[in-house]
Amino acid sequence: MTRLSGLQRDVLTLYRQCLRALKEKPSDTRPHFREFARAQFRKHIDVSKKDFATIEYLLRRGRNQLESYRDSGIRDIHG
Numbered sequence: 644m645t646r647l648s649g650l651q652r653d654v655l656t657l658y659r660q661c662l663r664a665l666k667e668k669p670s671d672t673r674p675h676f677r678e679f680a681r682a683q684f685r686k687h688i689d690v691s692k693k694d695f696a697t698i699e700y701l702l703r704r705g706r707n708q709l710e711s712y713r714d715s716g717i718r719d720i721h722g
């Protein structure tokens with residue numbers, strides 16, 4: 644089994660947090676949030692594992708977006 648770097652673990656942790664946050668949303672809009680999260684991660688799949696600055700920036704941006712979308716007032720999302 645391959646060992647993950649700290650940044651790789653951080654990315655996976657953020658992805659899991661995004662999926663867990665779905666449980667707080669109305670069941671009819673959960674697929675919209677799930678697809679949005681998947682699309683955001685897929686959009687950056689080609690970023691090099693060695694491009695630490697970009698990965699750290701994307702992690703910060705992702706965490707900020709997650710905090711915003713966790714707000715109970717946000718009930719739906721359209722990517």
